[in-house]
Amino acid sequence: MHRFQLSCACLISLAALGSTAQAANLGLSGELGTTGVGVHLSVPLAQQLNARFGVNYFDYSFNSSTNDVNYDAKAKLRTFDALLDWFPFDNGFRLSGGVVYNGNKIDATGKPKANGIYTINGNVYTASQAGQVDGRIDFKKFAPYVGLGWGNAVAPAKAGWGFTADLGVMFQGNASTSVSNSGCNAPAAICARLATDVAAENAQLSDKVHGYNLYPVLRVGVSYQF
Secondary structure, eight states: HHHHHHHHHHHHHHHHHHHHHHHHOEEEEEEETTEEEEEEEEEEEEETEEEEEEEEEEEEEEEESSSSOEEEEEEEEEEEEEEEEOOTSSSSSEEEEEEEEEEEEEEEEOOTTTTTTEEEETEEHHHHHHEEEEEEEESSHHHEEEEEEEOOOOTTTTEEEEEEEEEEEOOSSEEEEEEEEOOSSHHHHHHHHHHHHHHHHHHHHHHHHHTTOOOEEEEEEEEEEO
């Protein structure tokens, strides 16, 4: 039901963007890449300068692990772009810069091993003792962006379809992590030790993602000038 509502909302948004673009003689583009599926609206500011505003969305699932715990993980890509495109050679080549609202995050659920146990920080727990182990990775909400690309969705006297591409980097900073457990079904002393071990697991996860402060952006798509 939520996916259906989201799809309807996206269609309504695209229709609204299309109507706005048609009324104002603007450009609309749709892309696919490392930021997910996206749509951008281009607004001419000067002969060689455009503003570009967009939204990107995608979900995908994968498996990951630290030294101790295996996880079922789900990445949720949610970004909103506010960019300036400069065309120094009066053709499709552009240099871009701006800011991205970064709603990307990863949610993860720990999986016990085949024998039904967790080993966390060197200590062994049954799945029933440990309850549910959850992890989360978040990023700074606002990230500078620089890049280059091709395609001018509002090129003078070039109404109709065109090609668009972006190659750049989003400076998202170091990730913040959290690992927690719920439903510990063991004596209080064991649950207290588990809480300490889960904190150590969070430190492992933080070390694992440390250094991934640059997010590569590669997008290709098509544009339409109304």
